[in-house]
Amino acid sequence: MTESGAADPQDLPAIAGRDAAAAPVASRRTSLLVTLVLGGLTAVPPLSMDMYLPALPQVTAALHSPAATVQLTLTTCLAGMALGQMIVGPMSDKWGRRRPLLAGMVVYVLATALCAFAPTAELLIACRLLQGLAGAAGIVIARAVVRDLYDGVAMARFFSTLMLISGAAPVVAPLIGGQILRITDWRGVFVVLTAVGVALTLLVWRRLDETLPPARRHPGGLGQTLRTMRDLLADRPFSGYLLVGAFAFAALFSYISASPFVIQEIYGASPQTFSLLFGLNSVGLVLVGQFNGKFLVGRVGLDKVLGTGLAVIALAAAALLVMSSGVLGRPGLVPVAAGLFVLMAAMGLVMPSTNTLALLRTPHAAGSASALLGTSTFLLGSVASPLVGIAGERTALPMALVQLSCAILALVSFLGLCRPWQRRGETTGSTAGERTPR
8 A cells, every 4th residue: 555545556466355475466467457447448438439430321321310310429428428427426436436337337338238229319319328428437437546546657657558548449449330330230339339338347347446445435425526526626736737638638629520521521532541641640649648658757747748748739730720721822631631640649748647637636536536627628529529610611720720729728727727837846756656566
């Protein structure tokens, strides 16, 4: 155990009653397994959203519904994931991590199975809402578990490792969905998602130990939950990091929403070229995240890494705005794709650092803090998504404007609320209480 009373990841085998003599080997296995389980939980939202995308035309035809109605199956799932985090996060602070997580995963499996058999678009929309609400348990509690197990530099490195899984999920999910549609119809996508949910639920039940001891839980009800969230938001640096993460995610989501039209409709690229560029951008995000975790964290202050990432995103968004405005003429696909690649890759510096710096301030309420972080990103992402198409599908100017605006707001939040120069030394590994293996 650490001095703060939280479980050290290397102590988990002993906590579970395993033989102390085998602790070094068992702890490495447990650490790897915990990483895979938590990575799988964070991949649930992109899998639930993106694996289903290739099936949208089939759903429209099979259920005899307008495309706008079927699009609501995406909107309600996203809204459910945002709202669900606000419900499950505080529950995990009160009852521990395992019980709410297992309950959420069981409901997710049932809701996903119901989606596979939905006879109407309206019932599918309702099931997708329930699926999103329950699926939120995985991502919000995964962040809280990381906060329970790690601190300081170790936590930043672990978040960077999780990006290897959560960053790859949006890339492979549509590919998996397309392959499923080659052998079955759209309902088969939900059958596969149900199987994934069952596998994750069994892993959580069998292998993921409770990480929040009873002494650190919050016994209060709704009133206590609201007071906890109020206190978290009253902490200026925490609110700053929350806004930084939310605005950065909004810039990312604007890219995800607009890039199919920008790359294919404006620059005439084929769907295969778009898929290749989308995959390369996601790989860039993952690789920079891994570089951050293995080489920067522990050597460079987390706030410096975050500030650098935000500056790069702002510069890339400014370059995209200049290219989209036509001031320098009509650029080709290559410079625009390069700008999008740089913007996406810099997210690998911003996202792990933002989560780490925010959760470092909240060891007493990691579940509620994780809920606020997750809900804010989903809400701002859902706001940014329709804005990128406000001027139609023949211009990339709205996308670039949204991205630059979000980048500037993230920088303003970072400098105005986080004020890292006033807290120098807080986020180094030694002063942040890093819980590294002994």
